Amino acid sequence: MLAVFYQFNKRVNSLKTPTNADQTISGEVVLKQATSYKNPTLTLACSAEDMSKARLSNYLAFDNKYYWITNTMQISNSHIQFECKIDVLATYKNEILLSKAYVMYSESHGNIHTTDSRNIAQKKNLLKVVSAGTSDIFTTNPLGLLLIANNVGFDLATPYLFTGAETQYLKQKLYAPDFFEQFKQYFSNPLETVAASKVTAANIELNSTSLENVYVGDYDLGVSGHRISVDRTLESTKTLKLDWNYNDYRNGSPFTEAYLYLPFVGYQSIDCSLLYNTKNLTIVIKVEVVTGAVVYTVYADRPESSEAVVLVGIYSGNCNADMPIAQVTQVNPISLGSAAIATAAGLASANPVVTAYGLSQAAPSFRQVTQVHGGISSSLGSKLNLQIMLELWSAVTNDNPDNYKTVMGLPYCSTVELKELSGFTQTTNASISIAADYDEIREVNDLLNGGVYIE
Numbered sequence: 001m002l003a004v005f006y007q008f009n010k011r012v013n014s015l016k017t018p019t020n021a022d023q024t025i026s027g028e029v030v031l032k033q034a035t036s037y038k039n040p041t042l043t044l045a046c047s048a049e050d051m052s053k054a055r056l057s058n059y060l061a062f063d064n065k066y067y068w069i070t071n072t073m074q075i076s077n078s079h080i081q082f083e084c085k086i087d088v089l090a091t092y093k094n095e096i097l098l099s100k101a102y103v104m105y106s107e108s109h110g111n112i113h114t115t116d117s118r119n120i121a122q123k124k125n126l127l128k129v130v131s132a133g134t135s136d137i138f139t140t141n142p143l144g145l146l147l148i149a150n151n152v153g154f155d156l157a158t159p160y161l162f163t164g165a166e167t168q169y170l171k172q173k174l175y176a177p178d179f180f181e182q183f184k185q186y187f188s189n190p191l192e193t194v195a196a197s198k199v200t201a202a203n204i205e206l207n208s209t210s211l212e213n214v215y216v217g218d219y220d221l222g223v224s225g226h227r228i229s230v231d232r233t234l235e236s237t238k239t240l241k242l243d244w245n246y247n248d249y250r251n252g253s254p255f256t257e258a259y260l261y262l263p264f265v266g267y268q269s270i271d272c273s274l275l276y277n278t279k280n281l282t283i284v285i286k287v288e289v290v291t292g293a294v295v296y297t298v299y300a301d302r303p304e305s306s307e308a309v310v311l312v313g314i315y316s317g318n319c320n321a322d323m324p325i326a327q328v329t330q331v332n333p334i335s336l337g338s339a340a341i342a343t344a345a346g347l348a349s350a351n352p353v354v355t356a357y358g359l360s361q362a363a364p365s366f367r368q369v370t371q372v373h374g375g376i377s378s379s380l381g382s383k384l385n386l387q388i389m390l391e392l393w394s395a396v397t398n399d400n401p402d403n404y405k406t407v408m409g410l411p412y413c414s415t416v417e418l419k420e421l422s423g424f425t426q427t428t429n430a431s432i433s434i435a436a437d438y439d440e441i442r443e444v445n446d447l448l449n450g451g452v453y454i455e
Helices: 048-056 093-097 164-174 179-184 333-347 401-408 438-450
Strands: 002-006 023-031 041-045 059-062 065-074 079-086 100-106 121-133 138-149 157-162 193-202 210-216 219-227 233-241 256-262 266-270 280-288 293-301 309-318 354-356 387-397 410-417 423-427 452-454
Touching: 002 041, 023 048, 048 065, 048 079, 121 233, 121 256, 138 164, 138 210, 157 164, 164 219, 233 387, 266 309, 401 423, 423 438, 438 452
Parallel strands: none
Antiparallel strands: 002 023, 002 059, 023 041, 041 079, 059 065, 065 079, 100 410, 100 423, 121 387, 138 157, 138 193, 157 219, 193 354, 210 219, 233 280, 256 266, 256 387, 280 293, 293 309, 423 452
């Protein structure tokens, strides 16, 4: 029986087979009696010149199978004996490659963006902060906002904006000696109420509003305000260009954490899996001026993905806050006048985002209503952080995926014919169908589940 001997450089868990360049000698061999094909012992007769080559051989092929040489013994000047063990991966290579298996890790097809739990995340350090300004939609120099019930326009209450100078004039007007006497003549109309007094951080252009006299009911206060008559919503879009520390799965959890700061909302933890392969973060801001409602819609742009835009989250806040004006327990001209004066005094302060609701009656029954409203520090306006910021906290890992993918692959997690793969490949629950006995099939499955090299 002809055998071909090789001096072959190969891993024990490799499907690699020898080439002619690896051959040392060849010749007829004689099998020892009572030997098995899986662990045969065979004898080769060779010349003195070939004996040294035979002793260097570590691998052989015969009877369409490949064998590791586990022991070599020269038994005479012209005969050498080999103890062998079948190499199931090389012998059944073709059948193995035509089989399908669930591949957990692959060197050739592993996904560098899929989290690899074998790598250990160490202490996280602040990596980068990217930010975008919002001065086009918010301001630290807010305007006064009065919501007054009157018969102007079609709304139940009309919103007016006031600059600092206009607010001071309103305050002086309400402090005028004849104000109460004139105001009492109109108080029988229940719509003569200040429905709300606010200071808003919404950056509203006054030239887009209508400057006109302010009415309480049908009483002209003799003060001009900027009536918001049409669009009460501001909208702006911001883009944060992300500068990642890595170009692989370590940009995700648990290796990297992301925190997004949104004005009037605060810090929000962002699921890094939503930022996978993201180059830009797009933030659409909408502000309703009168109520102060702020809504942020955050998208992740994935230019290299078929799923171009992913919704990260929708976050809401309010850029108006309460101003303390009074506690009112019954309706009368003096209490309403006092509330209006307190309103003007509050508007003249430096409160940045303030909302205060005064007394509002919907019917002439004059039921008693008690309302107490608080406020915020008058020094906060100049200290507001109106920057949108994304903080990335990144961990140092035990190893770079590029360094270890050749020895243990990267996560693949897919069922595939093994012939499609190359390099390190590790399966899960392999069940290969080959023309071999039970022990050989089990050995092949165990080797595949432990990781082999397809080469």
